[in-house]
Amino acid sequence: MGKISNENIKADLDKVLVVEDEKYTRLIIEKLLKKNNYEVYTATNGRDALDVVDEIKPKLIIADWNMPVLNGIDLCKTVKRNNKLKSIYFILFTAKISLEDRVEGLDSGADDFMIKPTENEELLARVRTGIRIVNFQSEITKIEHDKAIIEMACTIGHQMSNPLNSLIFSLKSLQDKLNSRETKRLNEEMNLVKLSIEKIQILTNELIKLEKPEMTDYNSGLKMLKID
Numbered sequence: 484m485g486k487i488s489n490e491n492i493k494a495d496l497d498k499v500l501v502v503e504d505e506k507y508t509r510l511i512i513e514k515l516l517k518k519n520n521y522e523v524y525t526a527t528n529g530r531d532a533l534d535v536v537d538e539i540k541p542k543l544i545i546a547d548w549n550m551p552v553l554n555g556i557d558l559c560k561t562v563k564r565n566n567k568l569k570s571i572y573f574i575l576f577t578a579k580i581s582l583e584d585r586v587e588g589l590d591s592g593a594d595d596f597m598i599k600p601t602e603n604e605e606l607l608a609r610v611r612t613g614i615r616i617v618n619f620q621s622e623i624t625k626i627e628h629d630k631a632i633i634e635m636a637c638t639i640g641h642q643m644s645n646p647l648n649s650l651i652f653s654l655k656s657l658q659d660k661l662n663s664r665e666t667k668r669l670n671e672e673m674n675l676v677k678l679s680i681e682k683i684q685i686l687t688n689e690l691i692k693l694e695k696p697e698m699t700d701y702n703s704g705l706k707m708l709k710i711d
Contacts, residue, residue: 502545
């Protein structure tokens, strides 16, 4: 199992996973990132890293190319094939500098490379860039998600309007055709129908006017649109 190093965790810090089998290098990177206000986790090989990734969902991974058990390339491929993890920014840390090596790294899904040895400021700059890209992608995804929900809600609201108006008209027509005795006998049922229609009208208007969608827990891990 990978070592999880998370002293003085703060919920608002960006999570970074460092995967490096060489102890000294791992400790140096960990210390540097913590000093610059990142929530840092570590693992000593790719296999242990997968357990940590699944648990913490970091925004960024720095992984050495050459490691025992599961190397950085195979770790990257595994992460990028997982739809829940593929948005993680992946930096390969390597001494390999040939064109063939870079092509292999890019083909694995790596987002960036750092050549050993590297300067601290360059490492921090690469990490900052990766975090910014992940945050930007997350914002874009949320905007697109919210837009899709608004469009769907508006469509459903408008589609409900016509049958709802027909229902209101039919109820009124039915009331007009009933005599006073029948109206009195069916009064409770009529009131229930009218109350239900009013609730559907409110729901329809809320769907059409929806501007800022909010989701709430439903059950079995599902969420539903929150309608006031």
